[in-house]
Amino acid sequence: MVESKYMSPVPDTPAEDNPTGLVAKILPSSAVDGPGNRAVVFLQGCDFNCKYCHNPETRSGCIHCGLCVPACPAGALSVYEGKVFWDSERCTDCGTCLQVCPHSSSPKAQTLTVTEVLQRLSRYFPFIRGLTISGGECGLQAAFLTSLVRRARKIHQLGSLIDTNGSTDYSRLSELVEDAEGFMLDVKAWDGAEHRALTGAPNDMVLKNLEYLGRLGMLYEVRTVVVPGLFNAEQTVCEVSRALVSCGSRARYKIIAFRPQGVRPQYRDLPQPDRKELVKLAMLARSMGVQEVVMV
Numbered sequence: 001m002v003e004s005k006y007m008s009p010v011p012d013t014p015a016e017d018n019p020t021g022l023v024a025k026i027l028p029s030s031a032v033d034g035p036g037n038r039a040v041v042f043l044q045g046c047d048f049n050c051k052y053c054h055n056p057e058t059r060s061g062c063i064h065c066g067l068c069v070p071a072c073p074a075g076a077l078s079v080y081e082g083k084v085f086w087d088s089e090r091c092t093d094c095g096t097c098l099q100v101c102p103h104s105s106s107p108k109a110q111t112l113t114v115t116e117v118l119q120r121l122s123r124y125f126p127f128i129r130g131l132t133i134s135g136g137e138c139g140l141q142a143a144f145l146t147s148l149v150r151r152a153r154k155i156h157q158l159g160s161l162i163d164t165n166g167s168t169d170y171s172r173l174s175e176l177v178e179d180a181e182g183f184m185l186d187v188k189a190w191d192g193a194e195h196r197a198l199t200g201a202p203n204d205m206v207l208k209n210l211e212y213l214g215r216l217g218m219l220y221e222v223r224t225v226v227v228p229g230l231f232n233a234e235q236t237v238c239e240v241s242r243a244l245v246s247c248g249s250r251a252r253y254k255i256i257a258f259r260p261q262g263v264r265p266q267y268r269d270l271p272q273p274d275r276k277e278l279v280k281l282a283m284l285a286r287s288m289g290v291q292e293v294v295m296v
Helices: 095-100 114-127 142-154 172-181 192-199 204-214 233-246 275-287
Strands: 019-032 038-043 077-080 081-087 108-112 130-134 161-166 183-185 219-226 251-255 291-293
Touching: 019 114, 019 142, 038 114, 038 142, 077 275, 108 114, 114 142, 114 192, 142 161, 142 172, 183 204, 204 219, 204 233, 219 233, 219 275, 233 251, 251 275, 275 291
Parallel strands: 038 130, 130 161, 161 183, 183 219, 219 251, 251 291
Antiparallel strands: 019 038, 019 108, 077 081
């Protein structure tokens, strides 16, 4: 274990409880990814292809095509033995590599063990309330996710929120559900055909997780991004609200206006809802019995 004067020690652990994960980036502090000040671990890779995705560079793994290397103004990228390498010391986080990548990927994603992730965050432990594990889609790396959540809770007394698109069957990951602080679930569209058109994937598992996690009291938040004309937002808000109330969940429902920042160029002209539409949807959710509704 590597340790410096800036880091609190993270205990060594058996190899079987120290799986690796492909990590897109780590934020040591965030006030918008759950309650309180939280560290956020973004995992690389997603099984949805949402038209309004605001982190498209986290969708796929790097294929080492090298197109980003000559574009980097800081000279932080190079190719060695057919693979792209990222020099974090030279990187200025300008984002050029992400903009030129045609594969929805990032050359800055790193394969890290759970111990390495916790070591990088250890200096911030006294100042954060917990972790939020996001993506990409964190549920695709179930072994890594489960170990990270378990060790954060049992060793460091830090809870973890799971920020997910709901495509993973969490009823088969009982250890993860037991150790997690809660789940933040996206319900992008209620109608299956509309969901497939929007994301390229079905939503059967999403709706199953909505009920399963709701009945367990493990939903901290459910979210729907509103894009006028892309799906039936009124139906989605109505049915999600009905499902939350029927299973006794006290999760808050966040209704989010689509914004073009960070979206791939071909989708930046998607329509944005006005506040009147958001207010109407929020009132609908409240009329269905949802106690806490947030408009963003």
